[in-house]
Amino acid sequence: xxxxxxxxxxxxxxxxxxxxxxxxxxxxxxxxxxxxxxxxxxxxxxxxxxxxxxxxxxxxxxxxxxxxxxxxxxxxxxxxxxxxxxxxxxxxxxxxxxxxxxxxxxxxxxxxxxxxxxxxxxxxxxxxxxxxxxxxxxxxxxxxxxxxxxxxxxxxxxxxxxxxxxxxxxxxxxxxxxxxxxxxxxxxxxxxxxxxxxxxxxxxxxxxxxxxxxxxxxxxxxxxxxxxxxxxxxxxxxxxxxxxxxxxxxxxxxxxxxxxxxxxxxxxxxxxxxxxxxxxxxxxxxxxxxxxxxxxxxxxxxxxxxxxxxxxxxxxxxxxxxxxxxxxxxxxxxxxxxxxxxxxxxxxxxxxxxxxxxxxxxxxxxxxxxxxxxxxxxxxxxxxxxxxxxxxxxxxxxxxxxxxxxxxxxxxxxxxxxxxxxxx
Numbered sequence: 286x287x288x289x290x291x292x293x294x295x296x297x298x299x300x301x302x303x304x305x306x307x308x309x310x311x312x313x314x315x316x317x318x319x320x321x322x323x324x325x326x327x328x329x330x331x332x333x334x335x336x337x338x339x340x341x342x343x344x345x346x347x348x349x350x351x352x353x354x355x356x357x358x359x360x361x362x363x364x365x366x367x368x369x370x371x372x373x374x375x376x377x378x379x380x381x382x383x384x385x386x387x388x389x390x391x392x393x394x395x396x397x398x399x400x401x402x403x404x405x406x407x408x409x410x411x412x413x414x415x416x417x418x419x420x421x422x423x424x425x426x427x428x429x430x431x432x433x434x435x436x437x438x439x440x441x442x443x444x445x446x447x448x449x450x451x452x453x454x455x456x457x458x459x460x461x462x463x464x465x466x467x468x469x470x471x472x473x474x475x476x477x478x479x480x481x482x483x484x485x486x487x488x489x490x491x492x493x494x495x496x497x498x499x500x501x502x503x504x505x506x507x508x509x510x511x512x513x514x515x516x517x518x519x520x521x522x523x524x525x526x527x528x529x530x531x532x533x534x535x536x537x538x539x540x541x542x543x544x545x546x547x548x549x550x551x552x553x554x555x556x557x558x559x560x561x562x563x564x565x566x567x568x569x570x571x572x573x574x575x576x577x578x579x580x581x582x583x584x585x586x587x588x589x590x591x592x593x594x595x596x597x598x599x600x601x602x603x604x605x606x607x608x609x610x611x612x613x614x615x616x617x618x619x620x621x622x623x624x625x626x627x628x629x630x631x632x633x634x635x636x637x638x639x640x641x642x643x644x645x646x647x648x649x650x651x652x653x654x655x656x657x658x659x660x661x662x663x664x665x666x667x668x669x670x671x672x673x674x675x676x677x678x679x680x681x682x683x684x685x686x687x688x689x690x691x692x693x694x695x696x697x698x699x700x701x702x703x704x705x706x707x708x709x
Contacts, residue, residue, distance in 0.1 A: 291381060294388040295406070295633045302401045306456060308432035312400045316408050317437060319394040323408075323415035328358060330438045330548060334430040334468045335447025337599045338542040341534055342447050343423050344569040351376060352562020353555045355420040360410045360435070361477070362403065362427050365594075365702035372410045375419045385411045403427050407434035417552060429457050431470020443549055444471050444478040444500075447542065449487040450599035451627065465490035472500045479503040479548045482541050504546050511544030512675035513537070518564060520547050520651055527557075532542055532564040535573040538603040562668035571701035573607055576694075579708035585680055587612065589690040592705070594698035596622060598630030604695065615687055618642040619679040620696040624654040628662040631696070636668040639693070643679040644672050647700045661698070676704055 317324055333339050333344060340361055350357045359373040368573035378621040387409040395405060408429070414422055424435045449465050450701075457464045465487035472494050480491055482505045484498050495502045503509060507521040518529045518540060527547065532539045543564050550559045570596035576582055582590055595604055608616060616639045622628050632642070645658035653661075656672040673679035676694060683690055694704055 286291070289385070289389070291368065291384045294385065294392055295402075298388070298405050301395065301397070301405065302399045303426040304401065306403075306428060306542060307401055307427060310432055310434070310457060313404050313408060313434045313437060314626060315398075315595050316391065316395050316400060316405065319643075320391065320408065320412055323412045324417055324437075326415040327411065327422045327438070328414070328419045329442040329543055330424055331443055331445065332432075332435065332438060332441045332443060332471050333422045333444070333445040333447065334426040334471045335481065335687055336450045336452050336464070336468070336597065337347070337442050338447035338538065338545075340424050341424050341539060341567070341569050341572055342445060342481070342545050343425050344534075344567040345543055345563040346549050347373075347423055348566040348568075349546060349550045349555060349559035349563030350421055352566055353666040355555075356418070358414045358417070358419045358427075360414070361421065361425040363698055363702070364427060365698065366694065368406075368675075371406070374413060374575040383413060384409075389597055401642045426468075426471065428453060429467040431467045433471075436471055436681070438473075440473055441476055443552060444470070444473065445481070445545055446478060446483075446491060447481040447545060448599065449483055450597060451630075452597040453625075455625065461486045466494070469494040471518045472498055473652070474498045475500060475501060475663045477501045477552060477594060479531040479545050479552070481545045495644070503552065505544060506542065508520045508543060509548045511540055511547070513540055513564075518543060520544055520560070522548065522551065524551065527560055529561055530569065530665045533582045534567055535571055536603055536607040538606070546613070547565060570584065570705065573604070576708065578579055581677065581680060581708045582705070584677065585684050585692065588684065591691065591693045593693065593695045595695065596697050598624050598627055598633075599602065601631035602627070602634045605638050608635070608638040608693070611691070612613065614689075614691040615640050616691040616693060617675055617683045617687065618646060619683075619692060619694045620659055620675075621624070621647040621656070621676075621700040622654045622659055622696040623647070623652045623699065624658075625652060626654075626697075628654060631665055632668060633666045636663070636666045639668065640685075640687075643667045643674055643682060643698070644670060645674070645679055647697055648675070648703050650699050676700075
C-alpha cells in the first residue's frame with residue numbers, strides 16, 4: 286500500500302479511461318476476477334435502480350434496517366462533499382485509511398488498463414463490503430441498470446425499481462420503454478422486485494422482463510398502496526395496514542419512496558419497529574434540505590434557504606409540488622445545471638411557483654450549462670431571470686430587493702455538493 290491520500294488515487298483513476306461513461310460490464314468483471322470476486326462474498330444485497338427516488342428509497346430502507354438493530358452497508362453516487370459518502374460500512378462512512386487501502390489495491394490490480402472512474406470505484410466499494418461484517422448490503426445503481434457496474438450480483442435478496450422517467454437519453458435510449466428496459470436489467474431470475482409508481486410504458490417493460498425471468502413483482506397500486514390520510518402515512522398490502530408518521534423527507538413523492546422502502550422491509554420480515562424508523566430516521570442531504578448554518582445563512586439572516594439536487598423534468602414537478610404546499614413566502618431560485626439535462630422540462634413546472642431565477646455555472650464542472658444558457662431557458666418558460674458569478678453573488682443580489690425571501694438553490698447534485706462544501 287502507498288502513503289498516497291484517497292484524493293490523489295481518485296485523481297489518477299480519472300485518467301484510466303478517456304470517457305466518463307462507457308457502459309459495459311466487461312472491464313468490471315475482469316477487475317473483480319483479479320480481486321478474487323468480492324461480489325460473491327457480500328451480506329444479502331438489496332439492489333436499487335430507477336430514475337428518481339433511488340437515493341431517498343435507499344436511505345429509508347437503511348433507516349428501517351438500522352432501526353431494527355441491523356448493520357448495513359450502503360453504496361450510492363454521486364457524492365456531494367466527499368467521496369467517502371459513497372461507501373458506508375456497517376453504518377459508518379468508510380474511513381480514510383480504509384478507503385485509501387481499497388482504492389490502492391484496485392488501482393494496482395487493474396494494471397493500468399482502461400476502466401472508468403465509476404467502474405473501478407464500484408469495485409473498491411464491493412471489496413470493502415466483502416471485508417466488513419454486516420447484515421445487508423444496499424447497492425444503488427449509478428446509471429441505467431443492465432450495464433451498470435453494480436449489476437454484478439448473481440442473486441440479490443430483493444431488487445427495487447423506483448419511478449422511471451426520461452433522463453440520460455444519450456446513454457439509455459430515447460423512449461421511456463428503452464430506458465425502462467435498461468433499468469429492469471437489475472431484475473434477476475426468481476428474485477422478488479419491488480416496483481414504485483410507473484407510467485404504463487415503463488411498467489409494461491418491467492412486467493415483461495419479470496415474467497421472462499420468473500421474478501415475482503410487488504407493484505405499487507397492485508400489491509401495495511400508500512397515501513396520506515389526516516397527516517399520517519397509511520401503507521397497505523395483502524398482509525394488512527400500517528398507520529405511520531409522514532416521512533421526514535419532504536414532498537408527496539417521498540410518500541411513494543417510503544412505500545417502496547416499507548414494501549422491502551415487509552417482504553424481508555424485518556418487523557414493525559423498522560417501518561416507523563424508515564420514515565422518521567432517514568437522512569438524505571440535498572433533497573429539499575433546509576440550510577440552517579454556514580456563510581450563506583449568515584449572509585441572509587432574514588431569508589429561508591433550501592437546497593435540492595433534482596435535475597430532470599420529474600424532479601422539477603416534484604419540487605414544484607413541495608413548494609406549493611409550503612407556507613406562502615416569495616420564493617426565488619438560484620439554479621445551475623449540466624448541459625446534458627432537459628433544462629426547460631425541469632424549469633417549466635417550477636416557473637409557476639417562484640418569482641425569479643438567478644442562474645449560475647457549476648464551479649469545476651466541464652459539462653456545466655453556462656449561466657447565460659440557463660437564464661435563457663428560464664426566460665423561455667416565462668420565468669424572470671438573471672445571471673450571477675456564484676451562488677453567494679446570486680444570494681446577495683436577491684437579498685438586495687427581498688431580504689426575507691425563500692431561496693431555493695437547485696438544478697444539480699454537483700451544484701448542491703459545491704454548496705455543501707463551501708457552506709459547511
